[in-house]
Amino acid sequence: MSVWALGLNHTTAPLDLRGRFAFALDQIAPTLQSLRSSFPTGRHPQVEAAIISTCNRTEIYCASEHIALDHTVGWLAESGGVAPALLRSHAYTLHDDEAARHVFRVASGLDSMVLGEAQILGQMKDAVRAAENVGALGTTLNQLFQRSFAVAKEVRTSTEIGAHSISMAAAAVRLAGQLFEDLRKTRVLFVGAGEMIDLAVTHFAAKEPKSIAIANRTLERGEKLATRFGGEAMRLADLPARLAEFDIVVSCTASTLPIIGLGAVERALKARKHRPMFMVDLAVPRDIEPEVKALEDVYLYTVDDLAQVVQQGQANRQAAVAQAEVIIDAGVQSFMHWLGQRGSVPLIQQLNAQADEWRAAEMARARKLLAKGESVDAVLEAMSRGLTQKMMHGAMAELHSGDAAAREQTAQTISRLFLRKER
Structure with a gap:
């Protein structure tokens, strides 16, 4: 029995290309049926299959007597309306121990945009449940995923993989938590809708703030991001008038000039009766005028400021990753031993x-x-x-x-x- 995986994620493919291969949870069942029926029944009878699809990745896992990576690539390329060569240039293909190692790393949060994040584990369990419900998950893939969940649990309980800030966005959340006693009572505004803001929203949304708003030059793009996190979208032009509503402001746009000026922040503070504002400028060049930092009730952090916070956890972070990799190595060896024994089942x-x-x-x-x-x-x-x-x-x-x-x-x-x- 062999296992193989085909995937593309935030590190290998641009957002627009990933979007072509995004499957909502209610689409997984018919998509799996289409994939399995596409395999030639003579050489590949009853192929096991599962699909993991999130905002940052789409991955197909299969198991059969013979590896069929080329066929899987062709099927996925056709489903997304792109040439197989284009898909291959942005995808990764893995089999047997490499596939097992990858799915264990994904479950453990080592392959995520946010290192150590736990959200992917829930998304994987949803994907496995969907595959089970449609009858696409056989003994081999079930073992692979159940072992990946066990490895992920051991990584999270035995290491501090999720305990240290690993990105600008994570550092921003940590600093905001030092200013506000309870982030659930805060209102958060994100300016922009690119990948950095996407990551920042993911981090802050995990803290369940009172409200989330996305201000973007293109309202439609802002609405897409806001919808994912149950927030509201607003036009960038409305920002100055509404700035006072928000306790936390995180900005990252491609503007060549500051879009939040000193005067707008002063007026917002006055309307807030000088309740503090936490502001993060992730843009280069700046989105927020540097003079804002001098205001008494504003806590403004730039990319350079956050970089120092990120670097503080570097040693602990690397130690946790190293520990996690050891656990994953053991999990891979155990799965491959089990997979090898599966060949003896007919004789037994x-x-x-x-x-x-x-x-x-x-x-x-x-x-x-x-x-x-x-x-x-x-x-x-x-x-x-x-x-x-x-x-x-x-x-x-x-x-x-x-x-x-x-x-x-x-x-x-x-x-x-x-x-x-x-x-």
């Missing part, structure tokens, strides 16, 4: 069937002897001798056939199987 089933057949034959013979009045001791002796002869017949026949080299090899095998000492 045949051996058990043969043993049952011998047992049934000897039991029938014993009953006949008892019915004829034979003593119990004699019947048991005959039954045990019959079973022993049946078990030894094949081995004895092999010992007396073939050339000398073959007989020597057979002798070593039989000795290993039948003459093992009990430990």
Whole structure:
């Protein structure tokens, strides 16, 4: 049995391309049915499959007797309306131990945009449940995912992978938490709708603030981001009039000039009766005029400020990652050992069937002897001798056939199987 994976994520593919392969949870079932039915039944009967689709990644996991990566790439490219060559240039293909290592790292948060984040684990469990419901998840993939969940749990309980800030956005949340006692009571405004803001919204949304708003030059793009997190979208032109509503402002646009000026912030503070404002400027060049930092009730942090916070956790972060990788290595070895043993299952089933057949034959013979009045001791002796002869017949026949080299090899095998000492 082989396992393979095809995927693209935030590090390999641009947002627009990822969007072509995004599947909502209610689309997973029909998509899996389409994928499985696309495999030639002769060479790939009953392919197991699962699809993980989030805002940052789309990954297909399959299991079958033979790896079919080219077919999987072709199917996904067609579903997204792109050429297979384009998809390949932005995708990664993995099989067996590489696929296992990848899914373990994904579950553990090591492959996420936000290192150590726990959201992906819930998304993976939803994907597995969807595959189970449609009958696409067989024994092999079920083992792969259940083991990935177990590895993720061990990583989170045995390391501090999620305890340290690993990005500008995480650092911003940490600093905001130092200013506001309870972030659930804050109103947060995000200016822009690019990847950095997307990451920042993800971090702040995890703290469940009172409200989230997205101000963007293009309202439609802002609405898409706001909808994902249950927030509202507003036009950038409305920002000065509404700035006073927000306790936290995070900005990152591509503007070449500041879009939040000193005067606008002064008016907002006055309307807020000088309640503090926490502001983060992630843009280069600046989105917020530097003079704002001098205002008494404003706590303004720039990219350089946040970089210092990020670097403080560097040593602890690397130690946690190293510990997590050790746990993942052990998980991969265990899964591959299990997968290797799966190849012996048909032989084991045949051996058990043969043993049952011998047992049934000897039991029938014993009953006949008892019915004829034979003593119990004699019947048991005959039954045990019959079973022993049946078990030894094949081995004895092999010992007396073939050339000398073959007989020597057979002798070593039989000795290993039948003459093992009990430990």
